[in-house]
Amino acid sequence: MAAPSMAAALAASLPAPSAAPAPATPTYEAIPPSMSTLIDVEAEIPLKYVQLDGLVVSKILKHSCDSTSSSPVGLLLGIDLDGVLEVSNCFALPHHSGDDDDKSAKSVARYQASMLRSLKEVQGDDNVVGFYQASTLGAFFSQNLIDLQALHHEKLRHGGIVVVHDVSQTARGNASFRAFRLTSAFLDAYKKSSFSTASLASHQLTFSSIFEELPLIIHTNPLLSAFLGEFSSVSPDTAPGSASVSALPPSFSVLDLNSGGLTKNLEHIVDTLDTYRNEEGNLAYLSRQIARERAKADNYVAKRKEESAAREDVTRLFKIPPEPSRLESMLLLGQVDAYAKSLAETTSTGLVKMYSATAGSV
Template sequence: MAAATSMAAALAASLPAPQAAPAPSAPTYEAIPASMAKVIDIEAEIPITSVQLDAIVVSKITKHAKEAPGSSAHGLLLGLDLDGTLEVWNSFALPHHSNDDDDKSAKGVARYQSSMLRSLKEVQADDSVIGFYQGMTLGSFFNQTLVDTQAIHQERLRHGGVVIVHDISQTARGNASFRAFRLTKAFLDAYKRHNFSTSSLIDHRLTFSTILEEVPLKIRTNALVSSFLGALSEATPSTTTQSSPALATSSAAIPPSYSRLNLGTGNTARNLEMVVEALDNYKTEEGNLAYLQRQIARERAKAEAYVAKRKEENATRIAAGLAPLPEEDVSRLFKIPPEPSRLESMLLLGRIDAYGKSLEETASTGLVKMYAAKANAGN
């Protein structure tokens, strides 16, 4: 958790600092026309209701997620808020360090981020950070780094920014999965208070499903991207067809597809492993919490026993006509540890839920195909 916090803090240090409001003075510019007053949101009063992702950003994120090891792909989103829509026009990847020291890695990423933003500004490109993206696998994206980074973004960016998560496993099956999220107000309030005790979770009505709120997302394409995708989908003429015109008619036919023979069970074993691993981590975390709760209960029992004993002694002294002993600060005599945070437990529950939904989606289709294949094999 400390490493995640240091990484988020280092990245936040390279973000542009919020500028203080200038002193009021007589305006020397023309007033904004009434027709444009809603679109040009200078005071950031229009709430964000949707996110629009440019097609070039989709291709960049997909390419980065495919090349990055595991689910380590992450980077910054650049764009502008316009009439309640957060338009993402560009993005760039952030480096991933796996074997370096955590502090050195965080500082290196922050330096790279500052250098990229400075370079974009020098060439007069858009350098307005509006959020970040994160690659994930099997639908699970709940982790401490994502929460810390998004919390800092919502505090420092103009409209709070968003995090866009991209499911790599869905892309491998031919489905482009992009979702936009923001932290809920209830979670941010508990996060700023650094209080995730049981009573705080009850007061804020927090569960793993109320940590993030999803923002509607749409993808915008342009003619250039559509032309590029159309060129990729066109079949290239083979050398056999060119040498033998008689085969031109047969080659123009739709090539055979064997995708239906794939039972779709390739990710099932990996998905089950992730579910078991998440359950083990949750069980370990719950064991740690139970141990800390027993420690707290023991210290409280000692403090209560000490207070009860002191009351009995004072009652005996008062009955004997003696002055009672002075009351002492129990918190100084007994170091009662604070109630442990349950944030990690909530995040682990979110992972288990995501892995379970992904398993339900993939296994249901796979089981139907397996039964169908078994029935056909029997005939």
């Protein structure tokens, strides 16, 4: 007879379980009215604002600085309570520049599933509430971002949000974070894949009505606030006769006239306008082609007055292409508008600095 396995031997050595008493019937208490508004199972309470934790802000800043991609993307994790979307954690999504789109998408999906599974195992926040993306000069309009938001709209509570971080503002010493979500009018047109002229007019869509902005605040716990206060405070040096020192080196970025940023902003505007002009040229060419085919079909129907010919399917004889989508044109206009607003802000600040520098030198 074969010797019993180690697991069987250990199981046999354990004491026999004692008969447990029958469990009592549990009693449930009604949810207090003060808590019933917080437990929003059906996501019926509209969002009032988005609250970013200090940890999320630091992670987004680090990912934006370390990433080689022009628009790094990551996932936001948290929960919504009583109309407040509390974002407590986030993690970056990998960027594969050398792979094709299909292979890159599968790799990102595997990484996302692995990270969420690992967070759940260590009792971390694994509830996805949206995405974040870094941009330059406020131009965050892109087809990839819209596809990502629209794809996860049905899966995320309140449709999910996107937090946009402007890297150029951070370089000037201002941490810029804005929260957006897709509007219902745009989602309706996106589901129908209809961005023709008639569809845009019926849905009243422009580049400014693609996203709806939500108020955003940054929350820091007392421990982090105390650390930042201690880190930035000036402490006297122990050496006699020495000046006070600080852990943070002095910054002279406010004295920079920022002429290089102005040139870069103008270059972005010119490039985007050139791309928009090419897109409008392609749309005009396709519109003329559609008009020619339609005119041929109308002439054919006008010549055939008989009833049998009127019932004939004209689309089989004339291949009239569908009207092209104007979504790309709207996104390019959104980028131009963002670059123009950034240019106006940069030039106004630069003029004040240049005037101050000139007045000080006189």
